[in-house]
Amino acid sequence: MIETTKTGGACSRPISGIRFGLAASAFLTANCLLASSVMAADGANPPISRQSATQGGTTVGPIYTPPEHQDISGVWWTEAYEPVLQLVGDGEVPYNEAGVARYEEIKAGVASGEIADEARRVCVPDGLPRILTNPYPFQIIQTPGQITFIYELNHVIRPVKLDVPQASELDLEIFPYYMGHSVGRWEGDTLIVESAGFNEKTWFDSTGTPSSWQKTTVETIRKLDDGSLEWTIEVNDPMYLTESFSASYVYNKHDDVRLEDYNCGDEHRDISHIEGVNPQN
């Protein structure tokens, strides 16, 4: 089925300096509404639109080709792994009293053996921002209306629906995910991903830094001139933090790499060349 031409972004910009009769205004409004092309959202489960408002490129049947400045597809890999979260501007995670108490609880539990790093023990997802530093490759797949991040580590899938509202607060609360629920949009060459509805089972990093169900994140992703991918995350958590914090990552493209099956306890690919990887055996 041939898709019809749609615009991106024009409707958000007021067109000033030109005056119209009523007929002209109505015609313009109708065309702009058509152009925004986001289908009516069912609050619980907004459908995926083939023609996302902010995403350019061409679609032939199911095959989507992004424009060069929005093409972040492929296999990406960090050069360095940081077991301790590195904040933009340095410093410690800005925990409030409740956050500090929970952190102490976790550290004590790990020391006594009552609490384990479940992401490493039984390979449940790392959560955010922790997964962003992981030393295994990941893949970005761009299809109409959705961008999907697939991490080799623990076979984590993050679907990001484009140009639809976030799920309702009720849905986020009753069905929290390790990786949260994500929606996204393009602003020019930058992909913005907003996530909410996280469970409380993940850590910010390997030291056990806790997060609450109130955590929300905003990721800003864009290709740099040298072809690498710059990825920044802002983390908010009113229950545990006094203020938000940010962390930033850079990934290189690896066209020669295919993601592999990854299951807990299996032998995995060699990651010894990734800076900061320090196998504990």
Added chain:
Amino acid sequence: MLRLTFRSAALGAVAVSALCFALVTDATAQSSDSSHASVPDFSGFWSRARPLPSTFLLPLDENLPGPVWDPQDHAPGGVPWVGDVSNPILKLHAAQAISQRNDLILSGGEDLPPHSLCWPSGTPEVLNLREPVQILQDKDQITILYQRDHQIRRVFMDAAHSKNLEPSWYGESVGHYEGDTLVVTTISQNNRTEVDKFGTPHSENMRVVERYSLDPDGEGMTVMAMVEDPETFNMAWYARATYSRVPGPVEEIICAENNKNASTGLDYAVPIATGPADF
């Protein structure tokens, strides 16, 4: 000052509409490239929503060897499902494996196929998972996301198989289109999975060719799988799976988090990282 007649207003409207479509400094307009033929559209969310629980359907052609099957009548709450070990596709050791599984079930024991312990299903058994899947269809790769424990299959389009493959859970899949049919060939799966719900084993030399086709209305999809494994089966056999479109999404439900026996509340074993982390 411009005097707006109806005609100039209409012309202005056309001009501004053109401007509206053309003013795309921050995003190129999506458009359709009608110079290339479209491939069949398998993208979207699907689920095995047919009445038979987690088993293959027989091939429509009765002359084709079919999968291990349970020919008994299964009213709800009736006799347990056991595999027919007289199926001529089965080499002796395969028939024996199924027979042992049958004995276990008939004596009231618990059937614990690999995917119930949070291991991957492998192909073709993955076709029997009933939870939703999402097919992401790219030019170079088709990716199938399974809601069951977020399993992932990657099909490399118009590619040759690699040499010297190490067996892995889902092996290596390559695909191409034949008209409106998507053909996926998978080799080099490890032997830790079963090909069906009856405990039928397979070797690392198994080769599976799946043919995906859409129903005429586009709302259903049929997969015909051909399975060859000279170590396990006397001949190639054929199995069918049918999917319906569903709204999605593919939810995040992590098997290892809470893998309990629904009746006893006791934990099942899950895959565990043995030894310290590798990073």
